Amino acid sequence: MTDVTDLGIAQLRDGIRAGTFSAREVADAFIVKVSKAKALNAFIVETPDHAIAAAKDADAARAAGETLKPLAGVPIGMKDLFATKGVQTTAASHMLEGFKPVYESTVSQRLWDAGAGMLGKLNLDQFAMGSSNETSYFGNVISPWRRGGGDNAPLAPGGSSGGSSAAIAARLVPGATGTDTGGSIRQPAAFVGISGIKPTYGRCSRWGVVAFASSLDQAGPMARSVQDCAILLENMAGFDPKDSTSLELAVPKWEAGLSSSLRGKKIGIPKEYRVDGMPAEIEALWQQGIDWVKDAGAEVVEVSLPHTKYALPAYYIIAPAEASSNLARYDGVRYGLRELADGQNLQEMYASTRAAGFGDEVKRRILIGTYVLSAGFYDAYYTQAQKVRTLIARDFDNAWMECDLLLTPTAPSAAFALGEKSADPLAMYLNDVFTVPSSLAGLPAMSVPGGLDKAGLPLGLQIIGKPLDEQGVLNAGLAIEERAGFTARPESWW
């Protein structure tokens, strides 16, 4: 008999519709898996009742002969950056520990309206700041993957959407939401051998998503197949008047539009992405990816994105600057933590609340952001970074005159061990080298698994598309998925 927890979003949806299994059986099976996987620390809160309620609705609708909703009875995980009504929403911070929103984020509401259920709130880097899930107040998420040869060193699931990536790879959920500011969907997806897409900036509403860097933050789906990502994205995206940067456009039928033929497409290979010290295995996988897209009918051309090396330093001005402004709201007055010693005045209350409520990496970024925005430095840092951002976006515009999509590795390495990079913030930041440029330009980009390295760890390939061309990105992802035949999965030890 099939273990339903091995199935993806499309298979669960279709199986529930066809009556192959009930939604309740599906929910129960995943709830058991979640409850037994505490060692991964992927969840901050488990919400079995939510998943069961959605399953009951789906089974009742089916019994009544009604047309089922697009995700009827499909249980998913929700990154704990999305406000969920009545369910603790923390952004993995002490600051918001115990915070129960009185409202629902637009993206999560759309998923519930589509019939999905929630298995729980997934752990992440604190306020989504990190690339390894080591900055969560609620502890590290442990990747379900291990290096071969008896090396049991706990590995990073990537970040910031590390609870999402770990839970999907471990088959605790068939899919989950993520958010991506500089690579937080794509890098964790690559680290655990799953797929994830960051859509064009403005496709998914940011309303109810705890803000990090508002000009970059985008929600997107993570799952084990390109088709599953397309299905989830269709049910997350859409215009929302509550987000001033939401795009007033119809949501395309991405699932129906899937096609793995790349005939007539030109795929660019940006030469600046061949960085010094890139492992030979990543280089080899990239070449393999080039061969796969050629096999799918695409023409491959070399392109140049000359300002690539300045993307990371620009990002590490812009993102902290926006974060320092966004996180000013945590003042101990309206919600969240309050630290107030006897005799402290209001200013002291702000300072001690923020000292106690924020972790080291969050403080580091607020301080950097405050510094680069402070009087006398604003033009030299922030304005210069925004000008460089214009040049980076222009590089992509120029590339689109020669190609339709770009193919690159997702990350410069496979998953590293927990603690391996956490002592050096800069080394950690460099992990985002391939994902940050497309974030700065607001472009849709996706990671799909390509293969395993010598240690048996997954490596990802990234496809970047023109604004609003999620379909092109998904289709190229599908072409690679079909050729990579990636079926490796972590052996259960948790």
Place this chain on the structure above:
Amino acid sequence: MSVDTATVKKVASLARIAISDADAERLAPELNNILGWIEQLGEVDTANVDPMTAVIPNTLRLRADVITEGQQRDAVLQNAPQGEHGFFTVPKVVE
């Protein structure tokens, strides 16, 4: 540009984050390391380049100036660390 501990304390004060002397000592080299790295942006020629304001062309929408979600006092106060008589409360600010 080098940041000393006094600057770190000044910035922390602007950001309303209490830090100890030991924190400032630890943070100064960390921040210098990061700032030193981002300063490479200075070598990019950005003459005649406008700073980015929106990644995807979009226009800010206007809506009618009417109350859309009023009468929500209790919901607004629900997560307040301290509230009294329908207000947020803070330490006394008037001497």
